[in-house]
Amino acid sequence: MTTEEKIGQLIQPFGWQAYNHIDGKIKLTDAFKEAVAKGAVGALYGTLRADPWTGVTLETGLSPAEGAEAVNEIQRYAIENSRLGIPFLIGEECSHGHMAIGGTVYPVPLVIGSSWNVELYRDMCRAVAQETRAQGGAVTYSPVLDVVRDPRWGRTEECFGEDPHLIGELAVAAVEGMQGESLASEDSVAVTLKHYVAYGSSEGGRNAGPVHMGWRELLEVDLHPFRKAVEAGAASIMPAYNEIDGVPCTVNKKLLDDILVGEWGFDGMIITDCGAIDMLAAGHDVAEDGQEAAARSLEAGIDMEMSGEMFGKHLLKAHQEGKLKEAALDRAARRVLTLKFRLGLFERPYADAARAGRVIGSEEHRALARQLAAEGVVLLKNEGAALPLKAEECGVIAVIGPNADNGYNQLGDYTSPQPAGRVATVLAGLQAKFADEPERVLYAPGCRVRGEDREGFPLALETAAKADTVVMVVGGSSARDFGEGTIDLRTGASVVTGDSWNDMDCGEGIDRLSLRLSGVQLELIQEVRKLGKKLIVVYINGRPIAEPWIDEHADAILEAWYPGQEGGHAIADLLLGDANPSGRLTISLPKHVGQLPVYYNGKRSRGKRYLETDSKPQYPFGYGLSYTQYQYSNMKVSAGVIGPDGEATVTVDVTNAGERAGSEVVQLYISDKASAYTRPERELKGFKKLELAPGETKTVSFKVGVAELEYIGEGYKRVVEPGVFKILVGGSSVDTLEAELVVKEEAGA
Template identity: 65%
Template sequence: MRYRNPSLSTAERVADLLGLMSIEEKIGQLIQLFGWKTFHKNGGGVSLSDFFQEEVKRYGVGSLYGTLRADPWTEVTLETGMSPREGAEAVNLIQKYAVEHSRLGIPILFGEECSHGHMAIGATVFPVPLSIGSTWNPALYERMCRAVAVETRSQGGAVTYSPVLDIVRDPRWGRTEENFSEDPFLVGEMAVAAVRGMQGDRLDRKDSIGVTLKHFVGYGASEGGRNGAPVHMGLRELHEIDLLPFRRGVEAGAVSIMTAYNEIDSTPCTSNQYLLRDVLRRDWGFNGFVITDCGAINMLERGHNVAANGEDAAAMALRAGVDMEMSGVMFRGHLFKALNRGLITQEEIDASVVSILTVKFRLGLFDDPYVNPEQAEMLIGAAEHKEIARKVAAEGSVLLKNDKRLLPLARDGRRIAVIGPNADLIYNQLGDYTSPQPREKVVTVLDGIRAKLADSEGDVLYAPGCRVKDVSEEGFDQAVACAAEADITVLVLGGSSARDFGEGTIDLRTGASLVTDRTASDMDCGEGIDRADLHLSGVQLKLAQAIHKLGKPLVVVYINGRPIIEPWVDEHADAILEAWYPGQEGGHAIADLLFGDANPSGKLPISIPRHAGQLPLVYNNKRTRGRYLETDMKPRYPFGYGMSYTEFKYEHLRIQPIDLTDDVIAKASVDVMNAGEVEGAEVVQLYISDLVSSVTRPEQELKGFKKIVLQPGESTTVTFTLSAEHLQLLDASMQPVVEEGEFLVRIGSSSDCYLEDSLFVRKS
């Protein structure tokens, strides 16, 4: 069995193994079963399920999904779930059985959810991707991804279903929190950082995991922000915007792609040969494997209705370029029959098997399929990972307003009232795709402020006031009385993506968490939770208005998964901090910002509208965007915007040379000075505007950014190199070209605050 010889090349080992496999074993490699159904926890250990053992003997199990996943869907709780060490031991047991009881001993590929941390009990919960996008700091995100890879691989997870590279067009979409931005360049930078951080230098290292780029493609551009709804866009927009981050991720070396649920121009992504074969494999040279999202092939038969039955649906997906099915229902039930009917060929199955086996060999699973439970126990939830989570939460929070420099708050003995439904509920600040958490692990805003003032004479009062969605005002009187006793109020409002973890609400009189049934859920965001508007849910606005009547300073902290449109809050709050879902260390990070131990440096990766009727509203709209009778198309807070406790001044934009011919590159430089009194970090942003073009172009496009740190009075020169890639477009023939003419180069602190000058391209 030459495939067991590590001295041979991966291609030689794959070819040898493929030649030994039966058709049943090949199809088994294309199926990913639900991992949490493969074992039972009993007493001090685990036992393998009869179903899993039969599958191993019959087909061999190619891949398992979410073996370590814990949440209400899997019905794995803190009580029934496994510790980091137990999880590693369980994965070893499952792997050992598969290797020793299948005919060829092919190891299992364990795929896990890691959108903002491994979705397993004990793993570090980092801020959601929307917060990560707000950092504008790919290097920091790469560090975070390295920590996620270490924690996941130490338990046996070898592939992650992240990062999410969808471009957000309409933030009413419940999955907005899972995405980085409305801008393809920023998302592309994060894609590269994710691949570098998670896959590392070598996939076969015990601290590396394979990356799956998802959802391929256009998933964030659905009708009305409704999950999985049709997408209407032309090829130029598809390539220049939605496909761009995926191409960057593929170029960086990502080993897997996940198809999206949606259709584009009436063709479902899961059966789209143009996307999966022509673009992905032929044009980009992708050599990994393609996996579906859960249930996506089912939708070809029942949903999209482009397949008459299960056999047609399974064959359609495989022919289009799908290699593996998450859940395995359609491939397991129909692929063999489709082969016998001649709907697919042996060669098509073999090609998919080769793609999957190649990744397994690259991951080192054939040579060392097991993990060290002691390492898992030591690495998962490590202190250094918590520090990264805290830093990401701080840099990912955006200061939207700070009238009369109310922030940072002084530790001068004043009484602070911490009020609001998101002030002290742990799951409300963690976001979707989160595992169950012990209370002591998560630092809420109330926890963070109390810890910050523990050694001062200041007093911290607390009242929840209301719930996120519920319309009850029974907590108003206590909240107002609490604020009346204080000198300043920190009002923590927003949304919730918390699934039913058994602590879905709070006692409005005591602030205690309550065990509830599903009907009491406060969830108004997350997968499948799309909204018709972006106002605060429930009676949160009324609570803010009641407290504002006291006439005392009011700081609003938003904890949420999508932008909030509340003009009253924008006008009447003295300070507004947008923290998104900041993860387990969010309370510490927010307290650091409120009291000046950290200086806000987050910038909006998404435009915040004035009115939901403006949607879709993105900064890189076309010039012919039109207008409404009731409102213009300007956002309340523009893309790239974010305040600091210091002031940055931009001067002396210069471009050399200003005339470009052929392949000559230019340098665009600007001087930036910290004109304030404290150290601060600034995101210097580069935008390009093509003034006259053969096809219509966006008003402006982000083409570069750099995050710099300056001491008070310090200045530096920031320089961007402008090449053809910054100036090109896809012409009428869909070819990338740089056309003659004038371009505006803009460098500044946001998409609407910049210095600008002209650059000319002339053909020699």
């Protein structure tokens, strides 16, 4: 390969700019054809991505079959019109579904984490891989493995939660589900782990801000999920935008070379995030110009640049001037080509358009999305058994709030435009339940997510007054402006004004100072509460909400996060008791933003309380209510004394003591009573989701050995220290049974 051809393999421009879709036909652009002729491009990003950023709409975008045909046209041209005939690597966004028109929109990762159902998530990943590969996408930029430390951060919704063990288990499921038994399979795509690393611990919760973290914590917490995913065979990884201790991740050789490749044995491809190399010269300011930034990042271990702009402009000149070693260029090109071979692109570069039409958005995938949503919704409060509502007794239901019937607001960020009626809102879900009695479900938007407009209050109060039960659907929005009109607050009707209202208060780049509800939502709820009706609050949002008034005055509270396209049906199932809540929090919910950070696995030494209140969250990690009750008993640890390399078995009986079938999340925590270096008060080390019939008892067992007991000790090495460990098992991080396990230098001594 020539130097130019090697560099070309490392460049990934925006794929939606490679073609025009006119009158139902795909026409490749002249710029794209010229780049192919020069060997100046080896991959495309977001070829099928549709959203306001790309400018691709339902009208200009591609159907599932057309998307596959477009990718085939691109591949065919690249293979037939370049000197070496190397197929392209097509990379797509698939955090909670393929971000293409027609793709199934699953709940956001925060819901998936709250489901605690690893097997179900693995099934979802398999389904997403099927939809993506059916259109020719071969790499996904997911899963997001960031550990959330400050939920003011707008990308909290893209994460599984605040615990590294839970994230690690889901990371492995993502690798196994997406990549399957063979990357060359028609049902497989290569995962890209992101964002490597500590992106969720930025200063002040501001996106891409500096990270102030000790090396021990980095190794023990934030790197753990990535290590687990690499051990599972992850094919690609993406460094984060942030710096750690003054070194941007994009050029951090210790992270990219020493740990990732040297210690973990990673042999896949490393790709930057979009614009990350630019930040080295204009943001981090660790490079004098773009050429130095491009060369340094390649030398540090980067193989491909998303957007391709800096590599395309500067790598050849840097090489010609002796500022870029040939060995680094060869290494990067080799890794990219190896991934293409592993994906089977040389043998099978083309997609099956007919299959794409069958697989994408299938009924099976929609059912999976509904189940994930139902299992990930968390019941936070249920005063006086306000839920479930009994259909024959609950009377008229008023569904009120800005998120009651706004489909985009329940999808989260990184979603494509949706045709009318495809997203089931809470209103639509309840209307479907009462299809034979439509007069029993009333609706008024009341207000918007953001803004001070109260002109919808009169209609909302009038509607609530007619009802027996009020379901307030409030929260946030990560919906980009799709230009599809807004809602008339005075009538509740959808209108097109020419100026679409953007309610976005969460999502990438949307970080907040507060965790309160935006706009006048709280005021609306308070006015409705004065009517004396049963008040059910449903949160649809991308980050925790801290509203003490609602915690005190609502009869019941459901935290649904962004539940995806089938979320409205899932929430209706839960409200009416057709499903039993089994979601458990994977992120601690504070009473007040001033308590942050409140993550459960903090150090013992972090202090007791503030003057105004204690430091405990409103709702702790692992918490969630059910329509039944679970009892734990007969906890045993055998053997009670083990050596540093030994293993004990923990067993506990769990009983469904209520009258409804349900699923309990049994959680295992470890607490080291004394250690050479400080450790968290308790750490999650195991969990199992257990289905139980009324009155049924099951015995749950966990293995506790090196993986559960080790930590980063002297010399930053993993070690199991002798001593006494508390073993805690229960239904949340604060509701557990307790036993002791002793580790001695000689087992049984």
